[in-house]
Amino acid sequence: MICFILSKHPLREVNQPPTKWEVYERILRVPYYIVFDRYTDKLQAFQLVADRYSEIDLTTLKIWMPSLQLGLGLWQGSYQGIERLWLRWYDTDGNWIPTPVEQESQRAERLAAKLRELGIDPNQI
Numbered sequence: 050m051i052c053f054i055l056s057k058h059p060l061r062e063v064n065q066p067p068t069k070w071e072v073y074e075r076i077l078r079v080p081y082y083i084v085f086d087r088y089t090d091k092l093q094a095f096q097l098v099a100d101r102y103s104e105i106d107l108t109t110l111k112i113w114m115p116s117l118q119l120g121l122g123l124w125q126g127s128y129q130g131i132e133r134l135w136l137r138w139y140d141t142d143g144n145w146i147p148t149p150v151e152q153e154s155q156r157a158e159r160l161a162a163k164l165r166e167l168g169i170d171p172n173q174i
Contacts, residue, residue, distance in 0.1 A: 074102050081114055083121060090134045092123055111139065119146075 073079040074097065082095040082102050094112040095102035105112055111122030124137035124145055138146040147155060161171040 070102075075100070080116060081112070083112065085123075085136050090123065092136075094121075 067076070070082070073082055078097060080097050082097075084093040084095075085091070092107055092110055094105040094107055096105055097103075109122070111120055113120040118141060120139040120143075121136060122139055123134045125134055126132070128135055128148065140146060164171045164174070
């Protein structure tokens with residue numbers, strides 16, 4: 050399990066329920082706690098070490114999570130018509146995982162190439 054939140058809350062006051070941070074760190078023991086502030090584009094990541102979260106150095110603005118065989122990083126691009134920095138998954142080779150729109154485009158390109166291979170112009174269909 051991974052926790053994504055938009056901001057980190059300070060520790061709770063006495064007689065208050067536990068904070069998200071405390072629940073994930075001490076009760077659920079979620080191995081990674083990732084914070085992305087979409088207003089400042091600041092990305093922070095923490096890994097559970099022993100019984101406490103330790104901040105991970107994100108000089109590359111990416112975090113690799115070996116137990117998941119996935120990484121998460123900041124990607125500059127357009128998604129649903131909005132250009133900005135986005136959180137995005139990447140694979141073991143460092144390639145961004147395609148969005149559904151990108152997957153469909155890649156599929157269409159493969160089909161067009163196959164048609165050309167068969168001597169059919171895909172633009173004539």
